Amino acid sequence: MKKLLILGGGTAGTIIANKLHEALDAGKWQITIVDRSETHYYQPGFLFIPFGIYTSKDVMKPKRDFYPRGIEVVIAEIDKIEPNENRVLLKNNQVLSYDYLIVATGTNIHPEETEGLIDENWLKDKFDFYTLEGSCALANFFKSWEGGRLVVNIVEMPIKCPVAPLEFLFLADSYFTEMGMRDKVDIHFVTPLPGAFTKPIASGIFGDVLEKKNIRLTTEFGIARVDNEKKAIVSWEEEEIPYDVLVTIPTNKGDSAIERSGMGNEFNYLATDKDTLRSIDYPNIFVIGDTTDLTSSKAGSVAHFEAEILYENFLNAVEGRPMRAKFDGHANCFIESGFGKGLLIDFNFDVEPLPGKFPLPGIGPFSLLQETKMNHYGKVMFRWVYWNLLLKGLELPIESNMTMAGKRY
Template identity: 70%
Template sequence: MKKLVILGAGTAGTMILNKLEPVLDKDEWHITIVDQYETHYYQPGFLFIPFGIYNKKDVIKPKRDFFPSGVEVLFDSINKIEPKENKIILTNQKVLNYDYLIIATGCKINPDETEGLTKKGWYKNIFDFYTIEGAMGLAHFLKYWEGGKMVLNITEMPIKCPVAPLEFVFLADWWFTEQGIRDKVEISFVTPLDGAFTKPRASKVFGDFLSKKNIKLVPDFSTGSVDHENNKIISWDEKEVPYDLLVTIPTNMGDELIARSGMGDELNFVPTDKQSLLSKNHKNIFIIGDATDLPSSKAGSVAHFEADVLYDNFLSAIEGRPLRAKFDGHANCYIESGFGKGILIDFNYDTEPLPGKYPLPGVGPFSLLEETKMNHYGKIMFRWMYWNLLLRGAELPIESQMLMAGKRK
């Protein structure tokens, strides 16, 4: 029997498992998936929790519901990978050998990387919304808040779902308006980038949205520390922004297991060939989703498009054929802009987000880089698609390669 091990049963790991399991011969292949947690979180839903749109039960399901039968499932934490020996050592000392390994261990926030962040103010008037605990804590805080300075800061790039911070401030503007306290809240968006987003045209569009919504953009601000006594964030070059409520996007890093295995870069991301998704250092290891070091977004849509490529290349690899499928960096993001509207962007390594119609060129129903009600419905509908189609590895009516058709230059 040949052995395939998948590490991580989040969005990426579950998707690739569901794509590969039906096509690998059960008499030839033994498949194991390992994850330390039994609960699957619908992470795009965390954004809506602080504003009371979703609650906890809307974003969780048992991971087991998404595993095909006949797969070995281990709910254990992983000590390390020994790639030269083709084996994995679990925390309970159990050893797993593999012929092929797929790493899908994701990334997570690491607030302890920033001095002062997790001291006195943490979960008092400082919250993240990238964890269920942070999002729920923030929901509770906002219920009773009467206004003041709300600062959102992106500590450093890259981060998971790079549009989520923008969505958060857009939704906050809407929510405070609904509560009748928008005039009592000053909203600032603090980023290490030189504008609202990395890519020029989208950056301009989002920058205009920020100013239209009276949200102050503070660019070129790399957060070095938090002065929790005086409620200020301080940049490495000693600029200061005071806050009453800090909504923070802490440093994002890959899992510590990658560091323990000596397989990561300075942020514990695994060096990955940006087209084939094969490890740069090991011929029998593929990486998918947020765990890679690719210059693409860390997002579920990206993991989904990667899964199509990895599927082809995995089947080629096990048959000794060349890896012909190429990932193009495709990402597709629905951006909530508040007041029941949304913006959609579609882009890849080489092409920045452009205006147009999606997925059907000229028809839509979604509009790219424009604010419409239909885009918002797309986002709301997506949760159903995620649980029922995406995680189960079903084909979606969208191409994994980005298309220029329907886009205007």
């Protein structure tokens, strides 16, 4: 029996487990998946909770419902990987050996990395929306808030789902307008980037949308600390921006098990071959999802596209055949823009988000980099697609490699 060990049963780990379980001979392969938690969170849904659109029950399901039948599931914390011994140590003292390892331990927020962020007012006037706890606390706060300065700050890049801060801003504008109190809320986006987004054309378009929605933008602001007395964020260059409520997108880092294993970069992400998705350092280790050190976005759609590539390369690698499938950095994100509309972006390593129609050139039904109602319906439908198709590794009508058809450039 050959052993395939998958670390992490989130979006990436679950998709690849389903795909490989389908393809690998059950008589020859034993698949084991390790995760610390029994609950699968629909993370794109966290964004909607502060605005009362979703509640916690809309974003939680048992992980077991999505793992393939017949694989071994271990609920435990990972201590470390010993790649030279081909084994993984768990915190419960269990030792799991493997022939092949797929690392899908993901990324998490670390507010404690920024001075002054975590104190007795954490989740009282300073919130995150990347955890269920943070987004639920913010939902409660907004219910009785009477307005003031709402500052949304990205601490440092890279972050999971780089469009989420923009969606948060757009939804906040829509929410406070519908509450009849938009004139009492000063929405201010403070980012270390030189523009509203990471890629130039989209950054310009999003910058215009922010302006139209009367959302202030401060760029190239590197936060050094939070001054809790003054209720202000302070940059390394001593600029101060006061807030009444701070919504932070904290430093993102890969799992601490990667650090304990001495395997990651300064953010605990693993050196990954950008074409094959195999570890740069170990031929029997593959990496998928937010765990890679690639420049592709840390997002569920990327994990899905990577799974198609990793699947092909894995099946070839275990048979000693060359790995021919190449990942192109493809990402596809619906962006809620408030008032029942949305935008859509589709891009990869080399091609930045461009305007056009998607997925059918000239037809759509979705419009790239344009606010439409149809894009919003796409986002709403996506939750169903996520639970029912995507996690189970089933085919979606979108190619894993990006296409230029339908894009204007």
